[in-house]
Amino acid sequence: MDGLNASEQREFQGRMEKKQMKEFMTMYSNLVQRCFDDCVNDFTTKSLHAKEEGCVMKCVDKYLKGSERLGQRFQEQNAAMMQSGQLPGR
């Protein structure tokens, strides 16, 4: 990312925006699938019952908070690693 000139930077930014959109959609789909898998296991009815719906809501909240926390730690660790000269003994 370092050696790019201004016009290369712009091109790169454009591609990153597309990627971010995809990342967001993947995150969203993971969220739906995970909360569905964990919360919905009764197929004697065709609509969600209250307990399942409550589970889904809590699942979404917890998942989003978890992702946020993981993202923060990841960035900290990544920054630390890059600053440390990247590799131990280098």
Next chain:
Amino acid sequence: MDGLNASEQREFQGRMEKKQMKEFMTMYSNLVQRCFDDCVNDFTTKSLHAKEEGCVMKCVDKYLKGSERLGQRFQEQNAAMMQSGQLPGR
């Protein structure tokens, strides 16, 4: 998909055909992997035995029928959702 003019539609169709090919291949690979995983668990021989082969055949049939049914229900639900003004309360 709505706001595309004729030439945009053509370009879009072309890309969709490529995507359909990929979808088909993914479906095929999922099918092979799933039936292998579920039916083959004995590695004392190097060829499939009759029981494993029978399991694979039934697995393929059932999987294809299941996919077809899921596809139908999915389209129905998706159509219903789009018709209903998309979002409740909108």
Next chain:
Amino acid sequence: MDGLNASEQREFQGRMEKKQMKEFMTMYSNLVQRCFDDCVNDFTTKSLHAKEEGCVMKCVDKYLKGSERLGQRFQEQNAAMMQSGQLPGR
């Protein structure tokens, strides 16, 4: 791959190199995730302990040897299948 002329071959080779790089990265990520999943299950400490580290090292070795072996067998089988006129009874 057969019907390509020289310049098509070059274009194809170029794309294959990019793909190989991606394959390598996927293999690397799979390796990290698998050895992490199998070896690290204690979160009462924030650093790896000796037992976990030993497990990761053995896991990496075994995984790489396994991948190599699988790759060899895969190529043999694939070659045999293509040579046999591809499909039984053809």
Next chain:
Amino acid sequence: MSFLFGGGRPQLSSAEKIAAAETEVEMISDMFNRLSQSCTKKCIPPEYREPDLNKGESVCLDRCVSKFFEVNLKVSEKMQGEAAQRGGAGGGMSGFGM
């Protein structure tokens, strides 16, 4: 998908419009793949005694699709609600059907 693409964005180039339509199809197809994976696992036991879907499996698949859509809708509403609270753009990503 106005939630994603900003319903009222003024003018998109051809390339952008095609890309947006493509993204929409990709998202629907990704959702279908995930739904298939989840519902197959939940409804079809890995024994394969017969090649046909039996009654129980069929009904289970049907209901599974319904419930998956409902979960998708709930999640989508919840996330829009939160985006709106944070002063987000509004608009609506109403599940698969854009």
Next chain:
Amino acid sequence: MSFLFGGGRPQLSSAEKIAAAETEVEMISDMFNRLSQSCTKKCIPPEYREPDLNKGESVCLDRCVSKFFEVNLKVSEKMQGEAAQRGGAGGGMSGFGM
């Protein structure tokens, strides 16, 4: 892969031929990745007592590859049979090797 591309299609442009070759490689590589995943799970227990593959693991991997190819072939034959019955184009997708 003639099953997919229609063996007797008359003339493909350069771009189409390259894309077809690319698709072929992608499919083979996808199959290898899936086979690796399945066979590693079935043959290598997650304990890692030693860094080498032991005899049992090695033999298991070899047989697992054979059986995976055989399953792929059976599935491919079955699907061609069904495509043919529906008056499909014929041709043949003979597993990984096109």
Next chain:
Amino acid sequence: MSFLFGGGRPQLSSAEKIAAAETEVEMISDMFNRLSQSCTKKCIPPEYREPDLNKGESVCLDRCVSKFFEVNLKVSEKMQGEAAQRGGAGGGMSGFGM
């Protein structure tokens, strides 16, 4: 990522430089996705009694990220060591941070 791209390669075209930067971002994002998947599974039980992360879950996630980075570093060092032994180019793929 000099391990992958060969630190000392002389001159890259614009397209190559952009592609390299893109690959780097993709790899970091792939690693984050895998870490998220593994750590969520290991730290958050699928019961969802309350909408917040409790203390135990929070601490578990923090430590899980640390340990995942450490494993990544160990694996990266090991593979560089082996590449070097085989007379490889040297350079260094130091985990996520390139």
